[in-house]
Amino acid sequence: xxxxxxxxxxxxxxxxxxxxxxxxxxxxxxxxxxxxxxxxxxxxxxxxxxxxxxxxxxxxxxxxxxxxxxxxxxxxxxxxxxxxxxxxxxxxxxxxxxxxxxxxxxxxxxxxxxxxxxxxxxxxxxxxxxxxxxxxxxxxxxxxxxxxxxxxxxxxxxxxxxxxxxxxxxxxxxxxxxxxxxxxxxxxxxxxxxxxxxxxxxxxxxxxxxxxxxxxxxxxxxxxxxxxxxxxxxxxxxxxxxxxxxxxxxxxxxxxxxxxxxxxxxxxxxxxxxxxxxxxxxxxxxxxxxxxxxxxxxxxxxxxxxxxxxxxxxxxxxxxxxxxx
Amino acid sequence: xxxxxxxxxxxxxxxxxxxxxxxxxxxxxxxxxxxxxxxxxxxxxxxxxxxxxxxxxxxxxxxxxxxxxxxxxxxxxxxxxxxxxxxxxxxxxxxxxxxxxxxxxxxxxxxxxxxxxxxxxxxxxxxxxxxxxxxxxxxxxxxxxxxxxxxxxxxxxxxxxxxxxxxxxxxxxxxxxxxxxxxxxxxxxxxxxxxxxxxxxxxxxxxxxxxxxxxxxxxxxxxxxxxxxxxxxxxxxxxxxxxxxxxxxxxxxxxxxxxx
Numbered sequence: 001x002x003x004x005x006x007x008x009x010x011x012x013x014x015x016x017x018x019x020x021x022x023x024x025x026x027x028x029x030x031x032x033x034x035x036x037x038x039x040x041x042x043x044x045x046x047x048x049x050x051x052x053x054x055x056x057x058x059x060x061x062x063x064x065x066x067x068x069x070x071x072x073x074x075x076x077x078x079x080x081x082x083x084x085x086x087x088x089x090x091x092x093x094x095x096x097x098x099x100x101x102x103x104x105x106x107x108x109x110x111x112x113x114x115x116x117x118x119x120x121x122x123x124x125x126x127x128x129x130x131x132x133x134x135x136x137x138x139x140x141x142x143x144x145x146x147x148x149x150x151x152x153x154x155x156x157x158x159x160x161x162x163x164x165x166x167x168x169x170x171x172x173x174x175x176x177x178x179x180x181x182x183x184x185x186x187x188x189x190x191x192x193x194x195x196x197x198x199x200x201x202x203x204x205x206x207x208x209x210x211x212x213x214x215x216x217x218x219x220x221x222x223x224x225x226x227x228x229x230x231x232x233x234x235x236x237x238x239x240x241x242x243x244x245x246x247x248x249x250x251x252x253x254x255x256x257x258x259x260x261x262x263x264x265x266x267x268x269x270x271x272x273x274x275x276x277x278x279x280x281x282x283x284x285x286x287x288x289x290x291x292x293x294x295x296x297x298x299x300x301x302x303x304x305x306x307x308x309x310x311x312x313x314x315x316x317x318x319x320x321x322x323x324x325x
Numbered sequence: 326x327x328x329x330x331x332x333x334x335x336x337x338x339x340x341x342x343x344x345x346x347x348x349x350x351x352x353x354x355x356x357x358x359x360x361x362x363x364x365x366x367x368x369x370x371x372x373x374x375x376x377x378x379x380x381x382x383x384x385x386x387x388x389x390x391x392x393x394x395x396x397x398x399x400x401x402x403x404x405x406x407x408x409x410x411x412x413x414x415x416x417x418x419x420x421x422x423x424x425x426x427x428x429x430x431x432x433x434x435x436x437x438x439x440x441x442x443x444x445x446x447x448x449x450x451x452x453x454x455x456x457x458x459x460x461x462x463x464x465x466x467x468x469x470x471x472x473x474x475x476x477x478x479x480x481x482x483x484x485x486x487x488x489x490x491x492x493x494x495x496x497x498x499x500x501x502x503x504x505x506x507x508x509x510x511x512x513x514x515x516x517x518x519x520x521x522x523x524x525x526x527x528x529x530x531x532x533x534x535x536x537x538x539x540x541x542x543x544x545x546x547x548x549x550x551x552x553x554x555x556x557x558x559x560x561x562x563x564x565x566x567x568x569x570x571x572x573x574x575x576x577x578x579x580x581x582x583x584x585x
Contacts, residue, residue: 108461
């Protein structure tokens with residue numbers, strides 16, 4: 001059995017979790033093993049049909065008053081109980097902020113190996129092999145984990161969503177045995193960042209700026225462009241972040257985030273090796289840079305040698321026109 | 326406050342990575358090594374807390390003797406003590422192996438402590454596993470990817486970065502906290518600090534001295550292969566004036582990339 005933990009926010013399953021579930025369905029199919037999903041805490045049952053349609057034979061809903069809000073300590077207790085009972089061969093979740101916080105603590109509890117932030121999973125000689133970028137993508141490492149279950153977190157925006165099929169799967173609601181007294185770290189509140197509807201790691205289009213923007217104001221031009229595009233977010237190079245033009249949550253590269261959107265639009269970014277490491281997984285790269293020798297133009301599918309301040313206004317107009325058609 | 330900060334020696338982020346001939350490890354010759362950048366924020370935060378509240382800061386590294394250089398750097402920044410847990414094994418990429426050794430060290434040698442600080446991940450292995458695993462093994466609360474930390478009497482508050490927002494987390498001490506960029510601006514070592522750090526004795530322990538068997542420190546991770554991803558090829562280069570370039574971009578996005 002492959003068990004996939006589905007992350008919910010306000011009762012809804014995250015898209016990246018459905019990607020992990022889809023990969024679970026593909027590999028479980030190869031292994032001839034059942035696919036099981038689990039949600040923890042508040043869950044809108046109307047979401048269950050979408051989960052079953054992606055191939056989960058069973059969807060466990062673990063509930064307890066102690067699981068109303070996320071805590072690594074509470075969620076690990078609930079999941080460890082289910083793992084002991086269901087004995088899966090593998091436990092997967094999305095490599096989101098929650099997944100990256102939860103999976104290692106669960107692995108410690110289960111004394112299990114964990115492959116973080118995987119971008120490919122394959123069945124080889126009957127065992128699961130996990131491929132994950134190291135050095136922020138400068139190299140790819142493929143590992144096998146000794147013992148079962150093997151744990152993995154799957155990078156968002158990498159694994160394809162499966163096709164929905166008619167399914168006869170069942171939902172099993174279980175009261176989780178969670179000792180609330182053992183939870184010593186609680187989320188007291190969530191503070192929305194004013195400038196981040198969607199995180200760069202989740203966005204399908206990243207509009208990114210670097211030193212060539214010359215100041216914080218120019219990021220408004222990128223925000224305006226991003227606002228035209230669905231599921232987009234604004235990214236930045238390390239030099240723009242270090243200059244204080246935009247917050248670190250937007251930084252892409254080896255000491256920032258690694259992204260793999262459908263489209264990466266780079267403005268005034270030269271393409272230092274540590275930045276490229278964080279975005280070379282993008283499906284399509286378009287770069288605008290004044291310097292014809294800029295390394296980013298050597299990796300862009302479409303490179304424009306030009307002044308971003310001259311290209312941005314007509315680009316916005318052309319995109320508006322294209323979207324209106 | 327008794328604070329432990331766990332650090333690692335890693336290749337510089339500007340490094341070009343090469344793979345060893347056997348295809349299972351990164352070639353280390355020719356690389357420039359540094360204190361992992363997120364660990365540097367952790368060291369700085371430990372020093373600031375000590376300066377505000379008193380206490381001691383102990384820097385701990387797991388690795389071969391070459392890791393002494395990052396311990397000396399931490400001492401030069403202002404850490405009171407440094408400890409090397411000597412481990413000649415190659416990079417295992419197994420966070421639980423590392424966490425098991427660090428947890429054994431804390432149980433055997435640390436006495437009581439208030440705070441365990443880590444970088445949110447080591448640059449290179451990019452696992453982001455060890456802080457949560459140490460917390461799990463010791464039954465401590467954890468707060469990862471922290472950009473702001475306040476420690477009060479027996480409890481703390483931290484802001485932790487999540488997608489598009491920040492979580493305000495309250496926790497009791499002792500606790501595990503992992504540092505994200507933005508938590509602070511690390512200080513430079515002073516010349517006096519560097520001189521003092523050179524003279525300071527750094528105790529060296531081994532996993533066996535911490536009561537761990539070969540089985541306890543066996544890696545769960547079998548590296549099948551490490552490879553360099555295929556290079557991306559340069560595509561079309563446009564040098565026309567801005568208005569035409571903008572049209573070319575949109576045509577490309579529509580017809581070739583099909584993203585709008």
